Amino acid sequence: MAITRRTFLRSAAAVSVATAASGALAACGTDDNPSAPTVSANDVQAALEKGGTILVWAWETTLKDVVTSFQAKYPKVKVELVNAGTGDKQYTALQNAIKAGNGVPDLAQIEYYALPQFALGKSLTDLSGFGAGSLDGTFTPGPWASVKAGGGIFGLPMDSGPMALFYNKKVFDTHGIAVPATWDEYVAAAKKLHAADPKAYITNDTGDAGFTTSMIWQAAGKPFSVDGTNVKINLADTGSAKFAGLWQQLLTDKLLAPVGSWSDGWYKGLADGSIATLVIGAWMPANLESGVAAAKGDWRVAPMPQWTAGGNATAENGGSSLAIPKAGKNNALAYAFLKYATAEEGVKIRVDKGAFPATNAELKSDAFANKEFPYFGGQKVNQVLGQSAAGVVSGWSYLPFQVYANSIFNDTVGKAYVSSTTLSDGLKAWQDACAKYGKEQGFTVS
Amino acid sequence: MRSGTKRSPLLTLLTSIMLLYSLVPLAWLFINATKTQDGLFGSFGLWFAGDFALWDNVRETLTYDDGVFLRWLLNTLLYVVLGAGGATVLATLGGYALAKFDFPGKRAVFATVIGAVAVPGTALAVPTFLMFSNLGLTNTPWAIIIPSLISPFGLYLMWTFAAEAIPGELIEAARVDGAGELRTFVRVCVPLLAPGIVTVALFTMVATWNNYFLPLIMLKDPDWYPLTLGLNSWNDQAATAGGQAIFNLVITGSLLTILPLLLAFLLLQRYWQSGLAAGGVKD
Numbered sequence: 001m002a003i004t005r006r007t008f009l010r011s012a013a014a015v016s017v018a019t020a021a022s023g024a025l026a027a028c029g030t031d032d033n034p035s036a037p038t039v040s041a042n043d044v045q046a047a048l049e050k051g052g053t054i055l056v057w058a059w060e061t062t063l064k065d066v067v068t069s070f071q072a073k074y075p076k077v078k079v080e081l082v083n084a085g086t087g088d089k090q091y092t093a094l095q096n097a098i099k100a101g102n103g104v105p106d107l108a109q110i111e112y113y114a115l116p117q118f119a120l121g122k123s124l125t126d127l128s129g130f131g132a133g134s135l136d137g138t139f140t141p142g143p144w145a146s147v148k149a150g151g152g153i154f155g156l157p158m159d160s161g162p163m164a165l166f167y168n169k170k171v172f173d174t175h176g177i178a179v180p181a182t183w184d185e186y187v188a189a190a191k192k193l194h195a196a197d198p199k200a201y202i203t204n205d206t207g208d209a210g211f212t213t214s215m216i217w218q219a220a221g222k223p224f225s226v227d228g229t230n231v232k233i234n235l236a237d238t239g240s241a242k243f244a245g246l247w248q249q250l251l252t253d254k255l256l257a258p259v260g261s262w263s264d265g266w267y268k269g270l271a272d273g274s275i276a277t278l279v280i281g282a283w284m285p286a287n288l289e290s291g292v293a294a295a296k297g298d299w300r301v302a303p304m305p306q307w308t309a310g311g312n313a314t315a316e317n318g319g320s321s322l323a324i325p326k327a328g329k330n331n332a333l334a335y336a337f338l339k340y341a342t343a344e345e346g347v348k349i350r351v352d353k354g355a356f357p358a359t360n361a362e363l364k365s366d367a368f369a370n371k372e373f374p375y376f377g378g379q380k381v382n383q384v385l386g387q388s389a390a391g392v393v394s395g396w397s398y399l400p401f402q403v404y405a406n407s408i409f410n411d412t413v414g415k416a417y418v419s420s421t422t423l424s425d426g427l428k429a430w431q432d433a434c435a436k437y438g439k440e441q442g443f444t445v446s
Numbered sequence: 447m448r449s450g451t452k453r454s455p456l457l458t459l460l461t462s463i464m465l466l467y468s469l470v471p472l473a474w475l476f477i478n479a480t481k482t483q484d485g486l487f488g489s490f491g492l493w494f495a496g497d498f499a500l501w502d503n504v505r506e507t508l509t510y511d512d513g514v515f516l517r518w519l520l521n522t523l524l525y526v527v528l529g530a531g532g533a534t535v536l537a538t539l540g541g542y543a544l545a546k547f548d549f550p551g552k553r554a555v556f557a558t559v560i561g562a563v564a565v566p567g568t569a570l571a572v573p574t575f576l577m578f579s580n581l582g583l584t585n586t587p588w589a590i591i592i593p594s595l596i597s598p599f600g601l602y603l604m605w606t607f608a609a610e611a612i613p614g615e616l617i618e619a620a621r622v623d624g625a626g627e628l629r630t631f632v633r634v635c636v637p638l639l640a641p642g643i644v645t646v647a648l649f650t651m652v653a654t655w656n657n658y659f660l661p662l663i664m665l666k667d668p669d670w671y672p673l674t675l676g677l678n679s680w681n682d683q684a685a686t687a688g689g690q691a692i693f694n695l696v697i698t699g700s701l702l703t704i705l706p707l708l709l710a711f712l713l714l715q716r717y718w719q720s721g722l723a724a725g726g727v728k729d
Contacts, residue, residue: 057666059682059683059686059689060686060688061683061688061689061690062688082666082667082668083668083679084666084667085666085679085682086679086682086683086685086686087686089682093666096575096579096663097666100576100579100580100584102579102582103584103585103666159687159688161687262684262685264486264487264684264693267487267684267691267693268486268487271484271487271488272487272488281687283687283688284687286687286688286689287687287688287689287691290689290690290691291483291684291690291691292487292691293483293484294484294487294488318687319687320687354688355688356688
């Protein structure tokens with residue numbers, strides 16, 4: 001096959017984004033007051049009693065057990081859980097299905113960064129009419145803000161990824177490095193570690209859009225703002241500049257392992273100690289336990305390093321919602337399962353399987369907070385992660401074409417990782433490319 | 447050819463490099479299929495780790511996620527038998543007809559076939575998807591089988607092969623002896639075409655077995671995935687929050703996936719070689 005996976009995904013994402021964004025504008029022009037369908041709790045109850053089949057597209061593996069338990073509780077309902085691809089691939093498939101007008105699932109897993117694109121593209125059902133507004137206070141602030149767009153509620157948070165510092169204690173102890181509490185200390189630790197062992201790096205990074213936007217988020221940057229069809233992009237604001245200044249030091253001194261996240265080399269580096277820390281979402285423990293079993297006992301979790309000593313600012317990294325596509329057929333039944341999986345019994349089932357919750361009740365429960373993780377040497381990891389969930393900086397938003405924007409990240413910002421281009425120049429190039437694309441899609445970009 | 451031809455050190459060297467180039471990935475695949483998930487990251491890639499976990503890996507590959515690997519294997523077999531088998535039958539019939547019968551428009555058919563050989567299947571995948579979507583056939587096995595039936599290259603191969611391998615006099619003789627067209631084809635021509643048929647069968651089999659792009663855009667339901675897509679979805683599993691990394695199963699699954707192809711090549715090699723050589727020399 002001549003076409004590589006990367007180029008294929010990129011072009012596929014571009015195609016899907018184009019349709020989503022142009023749909024957004026067509027709809028925005030004609031329909032200022034989105035008519036959310038009204039489905040009452042009684043309707044949902046009636047649908048559950050009547051029964052039927054719903055199709056759910058999700059790659060999240062813990063949902064399987066939720067489906068089993070849901071079907072046991074409501075024997076007349078059949079939930080067909082299909083993994084239609086992970087991330088980008090599933091979005092492309094979803095976009096194609098919506099475009100083709102058939103095969104659209106009743107529920108789809110959509111990551112927070114991609115949700116605005118589908119929501120503003122009028123592809124998703126506004127759940128306000130289902131009474132989802134009454135769930136205010138159920139979810140932690142970060143994810144709850146992420147599912148709201150343009151005055152509607154377009155999904156319910158399934159999990160969340162408040163960030164924390166995962167570090168290899170064995171490596172830190174060997175080289176006498178203290179756990180960094182600020183970003184300055186982090187850079188100092190990076191230098192000390194690499195000087196002590198040239199094969200070891202503080203972390204890996206080859207240019208990751210999700211990580212970069214989360215870092216800017218924590219630094220209180222607000223590079224993207226959306227108001228109807230008006231989009232503002234400023235990747236040189238204070239927060240973005242703070243991040244670029246910090247990360248440039250690590251890039252210039254070659255203190256970042258040139259290993260892409262999620263690659264086999266990444267798992268190897270996490271296992272053998274050559275990648276000593278990860279600043280990443282709270283879902284990471286499950287990945288470490290299953291993918292890096294050899295390093296059991298080596299890793300610990302600490303709060304995300306801060307810009308000002310003593311601060312507690314964090315950001316969300318990753319995490320998904322479940323949303324109801326408009327073209328889905330059985331809305332009432334879909335909402336019943338959606339609520340079950342994200343706000344009712346399903347939450348506990350998934351948390352027991354290693355998912356990180358987005359609900360306050362689970363986060364604050366004693367069982368959750370006091371769970372000792374043998375993988376982390378018995379540390380009560382969730383205490384650190386739970387605190388992180390409370391410190392997520394408010395006011396962040398993604399672009400209404402973030403899937404496309406992230407797909408071109410490596411062509412622009414990525415250059416800073418492989419050439420003499422600076423990170424701030426790279427961010428500028430990303431901004432220009434995003435603005436150009438936004439205009440082509442009919443947004444007013446400034 | 448003289449016997450005792452002087453060996454060329456340069457050619458020997460180049461051939462050896464090609465041999466290594468072809469064999470190293472296979473060796474890598476086999477060696478790493480014997481490692482556990484931890485062993486993969488804790489040992490040198492081209493040598494064995496401490497534990498020999500091949501049998502455990504095979505067992506786990508076949509049973510993981512309720513044995514979905516076997517389902518994918520059966521799907522792939524279905525696509526190969528119906529798709530590649532059908533393509534071979536069609537290419538044989540069409541190639542024979544084009545080689546041995548004269549009819550108006552033959553030159554146009556020839557031009558179309560030659561043109562079709564030049565268009566890569568990948569380029570047609572998206573238009574095919576839209577067409578099948580309108581027909582309501584996406585997400586069904588037919589979306590894989592029907593496009594696989596078309597093999598312009600196979601048709602062209604059978605055409606030239608039939609032109610060379612079947613003497614016109616033989617068909618004449620059969621007709622004179624009173625055989626109908628079908629009987630002539632089945633009893634007289636097909637045996638002569640056997641090496642060509644095997645060649646086309648191998649080509650279409652490999653193409654269908656390794657087909658990735660078409661199923662990728664046609665299928666959403668993992669129950670209909672062929673092995674290529676299934677293995678890829680296992681590989682992607684390591685790249686999601688909370689996902690379970692199963693690189694050892696991906697590698698073992700890949701090894702199991704290529705075994706049937708290796709077997710097919712070894713068993714059918716004889717026919718294939720004579721098929722390739724036929725028509726190469728005019729006597």
